Amino acid sequence: MKNVLVIGSTGQIGSELTGELRKRYGNSNVVAGYIQGAEPTGELKEAGPCAIADVTNADVIAEVVRKYNIDTIYNLAALLSVVAESKPRLAWKIGIDGLWNILEVARENGCAVFTPSSIGSFGPDTPREMTPQDTIQRPATIYGVSKVTTELLSDYYQKKYGVDTRSVRFPGIISYVTPPGGGTTDYAVDIYYSAVKGEKFVCPIGKGTRMDMMYMPDALNAAIQLMEADKSKLVHHNAFNIASMSFDPETIYQAIKKYKPEFEMVYEVDPLKQSIANSWPDQMDDSAAREEWGWMPQYDLDSMTKDMLEKLAVKLLK
Ligand SMILES: NC(=O)c1ccc[n+]([C@@H]2O[C@H](COP(=O)([O-])OP(=O)(O)OC[C@H]3O[C@@H](n4cnc5c(N)ncnc54)[C@H](O)[C@@H]3O)[C@@H](O)[C@H]2O)c1
Structure with missing residues (x-):
């Protein structure tokens, strides 16, 4: 124990x-x-x-x-x-x-x-x-x-x-439980809150900027x-x-729109966040983790999006 x-x-x-x-x-x-x-x-x-x-x-x-x-x-x-x-x-x-x-x-x-x-x-x-x-x-x-x-x-x-x-x-870690603490990938959590609240999302990261999430x-x-x-x-x-999915703001926006067709997003790029994001990888190779200790993620963008929208809707209703 x-x-x-x-x-x-x-x-x-x-x-x-x-x-x-x-x-x-x-x-x-x-x-x-x-x-x-x-x-x-x-x-x-x-x-x-x-x-x-x-x-x-x-x-x-x-x-x-x-x-x-x-x-x-x-x-x-x-x-x-x-x-x-x-x-x-x-x-x-x-x-x-x-x-x-x-x-x-x-x-x-x-x-x-x-x-x-x-x-x-x-x-x-x-x-x-x-x-x-x-x-x-x-x-x-x-x-x-x-x-x-x-x-x-x-x-x-x-x-x-x-x-x-x-x-x-x-x-970047995405969750519906505790809000993120001030990182460059926070937008990928905030976007779900806007979608569930029925608000337009103002995205601080530019189109085409891919990061691992x-x-x-x-x-x-x-x-x-x-x-x-x-x-x-x-x-x-x-x-x-360790990696499981990599996307840019447009891709996560489209993934959410599949379940919330009325959802809207506009861009207002934050220069500090964008410059940090520009210096990070688009996608990591996690083969060492897979080989040495059997790392295997369970969620992709679609299954995460479905779960996030469902769980957040319940949470925000309380
Ligand atoms: N959340 C992400 O997307 C992400 C991505 C990559 C790496 N990480 C790493 O994972 C770790 C946890 O990240 P998180 O998102 O939970 O961060 P967070 O900012 O949400 O939480 C940080 C925690 O550290 C505590 N803390 C601050 N000063 C402290 C001190 N002097 N002594 C003890 N505790 C103190 C805070 O009270 C808080 O509970 C960090 O090392 C972070 O760099 C997080």
């Missing part, structure tokens, strides 16, 4: 990952870590243990790990790409100084650590089509710089100290499946490309 700490449990991915881990490992075995000002509420708070776990304070993390006998840490603390551009020092403090604290605690207490990287770890010089697992990573954003460093530091601790660090490069259930499975994978089969550790 695993004892898990999810750091950043109130975020877009953390809130659902904590629920999924509790389903699989038992409510009392999964601690929802949070910071002051972003406390868990509702089911997240009530279903299992919660504890302050601020990554900038190594002593606090160590205390939680020892108190709950934690063997696996899912570290989701970060500032997302758009937010990080306005607070680069804080992005580094949380993403890298924070990771250092976690890795030290993990080394001392024998924990495995999952710290996601992103499509943002690539840059303008990276091959855009079928972006290879091992390729040029010279990102142009502080988010990307911190993600590449995350990958390197995690590999360093794995090789030097034997800490079991593993991660994936998440594409993924539905939340696949993202959660990827994280958990990788952490449960047979270590001896892993060649890479940090971080695996």
